[in-house]
Structures are given as structure tokens and as C-alpha cells.
Amino acid sequence: MTKKFKILPLVLLVSGAVNAATDHPWYAGARVGGTNYDNFDKALDGAESNFDRDDWGGGVFIGFQQNDWFSVEGGYTYLGQADVKNGSGGVEVQGVDFVGKFTWAASPVVDLYGKLGGFIFDVDNSVLDKDDKGVAATAGIGAEYYFNDSLSTRLEYQYYHQLGDTAPGETDIHFYGVSLVYHWGAAAPVPVIEPEPMSEPEPMPEPTPTVTKVPAISVNLPFAFDSKSISPEDIALMKPIATRLTEYPDSKLYVVGHTDARGTDAYNLKLSEERAAAVAQYLKGHFGLTQDRIVVMGKGESEPIAPNDTAAGQAKNRRVEVYTPGFELRN
Structure with missing residues (x-):
């Protein structure tokens, strides 16, 4: 297979992948790097020294x-x-990956991950003029850095086990x-609206039998670390x-969104606003609220309700306060 035909399926799949899905939370990407052929076996056993075993590789992927x-x-x-070093031809491999990706958030902008799954391979052995197709196991590890909510880059290693069969x-x-x-x-966020300054309440007149007081209702919603779900x-x-x-x-x-004291002030303020917006978006969408009835704000780490030097205190501070003020109904 010539180099231009190696690149053709890569280009076609990139153009298809980036337009294939529109719903949250999809992602698509392309990768490029080096490959090394190792541990030849069966018909190729002992032939490692006859081959130039380093080359380039790459591909495209889509994930959910x-x-x-x-x-x-x-x-x-x-x-x-x-x-082959002293001849023509060689062993060429391509195929399709299907993997699960397991992620651990090392920081607000860096993820560490592992991958495990299968690879549907197509091996072209032009030395023996034989091809082979099948399924092999694959696994990998890597780190992913997020430039922003829409763009990230990965540095990764992936291992493919025993591609091919006895004949080739x-x-x-x-x-x-x-x-x-x-x-x-991602769904469009609910705009954050600065609340109007609240004036000091004026003294209320003595209630009469025709006035019904409706008390305020409030609740604190706890959030996991760095989460807005x-x-x-x-x-x-x-x-x-x-x-x-x-x-x-x-x-x-x-x-009103809040965070614990871990992370920078700017990051915590943004996270608190996103938490508050997520709660407001749910209530607005499920109960048909108009935007002028909702006041959304984030306070970051500025208003803790417990010490931030313990895990229990941090958990109490990671919250969203949701409340409706009390009012009176006159009959």
C-alpha cells in the first residue's frame, strides 16, 4: 500500500467523525505518532533482525x-x-479500535486515563503474499490536557497484542x-444575572385576618469535588x-453556587457559577419558569459554612443554595 493510500482513509474518517454527532457529550479527534513492531511469532519467529521495525502510525476516533x-x-x-531491510515488501497493519476509557481527574485541567478493548485488524504480509484479518486485544495509558471546554490534547501509549495468524x-x-x-x-448555559441590591425591609404592619404569610423555603444541594452534575x-x-x-x-x-477552598479563586468562582446555572437550568426546563423569575449567581469559596481544613468541612462548602423568599398573600 503506497503512502498516499495510507493517508486517504485517515482524511475521509476525520471529515466524517467531526460531523457525525451533535448531542452532548460527544468528542472526536485525530492522533499521530510512532510505531514499533515487536515479538514476532509463528511464521515470523526469529525474523526480527530482517525487518526495519519502526514506522509512523495514526488514526481518528470518536467517543461518547x-x-x-x-x-x-x-x-x-x-x-x-x-x-524488509534487504528486499521489498513487509508487514503492514491497520484496523478499527473499540475501547473503554477509564479516567481519573488529576487536576481541573489534566486527566489521567487507561484504555482497554479490542482491535479488528487487517494484516498485509507482502513478503509471503498473504493477508489475515481478526480480532486482538489492546490496552493503553495516557494523559489529557484541556485548553478549554472544547479543545484538549493527549499524550498516550497503546499496546496491540499478537496481530496476525500462523500463515502470515x-x-x-x-x-x-x-x-x-x-x-x-453542551447545552447552552443559563445566563448569570446579578441580583438587584436588596433594600432593608420596611416594618410590616400588624397582620390582619385577611393576610396569609407564605414562609421562605431553602435547601442546600451538596456537590462532589469539581463536579457540576x-x-x-x-x-x-x-x-x-x-x-x-x-x-x-x-x-x-x-x-447561589459555592465551592470549597481548593483551586484558584478564578476557577472556583467559575465552577460555582456553573453549578448554580446547572440547577437553574433544570428547574427552568422542567417547570416552565420564565427567565425573569430566576436569579443566578456564584460566590466561589468566599462564603464557607464550615472550616476548609477538613474533608467534612470541604464537603459542606461544596453546595448550591436554592431558595424562594417568603411573602404575604392578601385575600
Whole structure:
């Protein structure tokens, strides 16, 4: 296979991958790097020294993020060719990856991950004029750095185990390279609105039998570290407030996000605003609230309710305060 035909499927798949999905949370990327053919076996056993076993490789992939720590990926990978040193031809491998990706957030902008899955391979042995197709195991590790919410880069290593069969021979292949990944599909955030200054309440007149006081309702929603996801437990906690907003169309909703003290002030302020916006977006979408009834703000780490020097205190400070002020109904 000539070099231009090696590149052709790569270009076609890139153009298809970046337009293949529109819903959150999808991502697509391309990778390029080096390959090394190792551990020849069966028909190729003992022939390592006859081959130039280093080449280039690359591919494209598309993935879907299931949750904070797991995603699935699939894509095309070209693993280069081990050329015969004193002759023509060689062993060339390409195929399709299907892997699970397991992620650990090392910092707000860096993820460490591992991959495990299968590789549907196509081995072209032009030395023996034989081809082989099949499935092999693959695994890898890497680190991913996020420039922003839409763009990241990866540095990774991936191992492919015993590609080929007895007639054309088998080989392990090591891939090491870099990737550029584009993420898209996030829902439009609820705009953060600065609350109007609250004036001192004027003294209320003595209640009369025709006045009904409706008390304020408030709840604190806990959040996991560096998370802005709403859990089913959070939704259950918000039911009384949702009922209030439905029963009284003139009532207002205040959503205030907070974080613990880990991370920079700027990052924590942004995270607190995103937490508050996520809660407001849910209530707005599920109960038909108009935007003028919602006040959303983030306070970052500036208003802790517990010490930040213990894990228990940090957990209390990672919260979103949701409340509707009390008011009076005159009959």
C-alpha cells in the first residue's frame, strides 16, 4: 500500500467523525505518532533482525462520555509497516479500535486515563503474499490536557497484542503519539444575572385576618469535588421549592453556587457559577419558569459554612443554595 493510500482513509474518517454527532457529550479527534513492531511469532519467529521495525502510525476516533470517569471510543488506526531491510515488501497493519476509557481527574485541567478493548485488524504480509484479518486485544495509558471546554490534547501509549495468524505470522505493536480532541454538544448555559441590591425591609404592619404569610423555603444541594452534575437526590430535595414555584407564579427563585477552598479563586468562582446555572437550568426546563423569575449567581469559596481544613468541612462548602423568599398573600 503506497503512502498516499495510507493517508486517504485517515482524511475521509476525520471529515466524517467531526460531523457525525451533535448531542452532548460527544468528542472526536485525530492522533499521530510512532510505531514499533515487536515479538514476532509463528511464521515470523526469529525474523526480527530482517525487518526495519519502526514506522509512523495514526488514526481518528470518536467517543461518547458516559459519566465523569467512563467513556467509549471507536475509530480507525493505521499502525505502519515493518519493511524488509534487504528486499521489498513487509508487514503492514491497520484496523478499527473499540475501547473503554477509564479516567481519573488529576487536576481541573489534566486527566489521567487507561484504555482497554479490542482491535479488528487487517494484516498485509507482502513478503509471503498473504493477508489475515481478526480480532486482538489492546490496552493503553495516557494523559489529557484541556485548553478549554472544547479543545484538549493527549499524550498516550497503546499496546496491540499478537496481530496476525500462523500463515502470515504474528507480531505485537506499540504505538506512542499525541492526539488533538474536539468536544462539543453542551447545552447552552443559563445566563448569570446579578441580583438587584436588596433594600432593608420596611416594618410590616400588624397582620390582619385577611393576610396569609407564605414562609421562605431553602435547601442546600451538596456537590462532589469539581463536579457540576445534579443527582437524583438533589432533584428530590428541590421538590418542595418546585411545588412552591408552580403554585405561586409570582414567586422568585434564587440559586447561589459555592465551592470549597481548593483551586484558584478564578476557577472556583467559575465552577460555582456553573453549578448554580446547572440547577437553574433544570428547574427552568422542567417547570416552565420564565427567565425573569430566576436569579443566578456564584460566590466561589468566599462564603464557607464550615472550616476548609477538613474533608467534612470541604464537603459542606461544596453546595448550591436554592431558595424562594417568603411573602404575604392578601385575600
